[in-house]
Amino acid sequence: MLITTKAIVFSALKYGEADLIVKCFTLQSGLKTYLLRGVLKSKKGKIKASLFQPLTRLEVVASHKDKGTLEYMKEAKLAKAYQSLHTNMLKSSVVMFLAEVLKNAVKEEEANPELYNFLDTSLEWFDTHGPAVNFHLLFLLKLSRYLGFYPDDSQCDAPVFNLVDGTFQEVETNPDCINDENVGLLQRLLGTDFDELSAIKLNQTTRSGFLLMLLKYYEIHLQGFHKPKSLAVLNEIYS
Incomplete structure (x- = not known):
């Protein structure tokens, strides 16, 4: 049975001489992996390879067997279409980084419209606003809510953040507790909207350190998650 659904591209990998293996997060069916045969050489087909840049928003007609296969x-x-995400160098680097994070973090092969709508509206905001150099930090923090480990802010005035429990506390209780400037920035970002990002000024050292803390938080809470290879490119662009 064919269905029509919106989809966001997470990755596209060349397979053989002319095929692509594409991972998309779909509105109706969650994460799906497609084998697109001959798309790299076909000029007359209904599917163009240029559509599958990272985080492109598509409408697709597809057949889903829902058996974990291609x-x-x-x-x-x-x-x-995006206005700037694939043409602005800074934004395109962030997009590449976030696409790799999403590919590693999102595993749901079932519909999650709340997560889909978060991705769609967040990317729309990033596309239509200025450089927003701290966008990826707030995006990752907000994304953790949909993945099930958003920090508990009930005691957010406490000076220590426990990466394992996702809680603020008065003292360190394990090696994965932090008690440095990252705690203050985390407290500031909790509850912040993207429209408020311009008020948060960070230097590269602080931004990089907070990002590493967030990625460690993801590694602790998501089995198999690892630092994106594109992190080095992102750091180079921001330096």
């Missing part, structure tokens, strides 16, 4: 995509078109 799925079939019949048609694909842009749902809404």
Whole structure:
């Protein structure tokens, strides 16, 4: 049975001479992996390889067997084109980084419209606003809510953050507790909206240190998660 659904591209990997293996997070069915045969050489097909840049928003017609195997995509078109995410160097580096994070972090092969809508609206905001050099920090923090380990802010005035429990506390109780400037920045970002990011000024050292803390938080809470390879590119762009 063919279905029509919105989808966000997480990754596209060349397979053989002319095929692509594409991972997309779909509105109707969650994470799906498609084998697109001949798409790299075909000029007349309904599916163009150029559609599968990181985090592109698509509308696809696809057949889902829902058996954990490669799925079939019949048609694909842009749902809404970006203005700047794939043309601005800073933004495109952030997009590449976030796409790799999402590929590693999101494993749900079932519909999660709340997560899909968060991704869609967040990317729309990033596309239509200025450089927003701290966007990825707030994005990762907000994303953790949909992945099940958003920090508990009930005691957010406490000076220590426990990465294992996701709680603020008065004293360190394990090696994965932090008690440095990252705690203050985390407290500041909790409850912050993207529109408020311009008020948060960070130097590169602080931004990089907080990002590493967030990635460690992800590693602790998501089995198999690892630091994205694109982190080095992101740091180079920001330096």
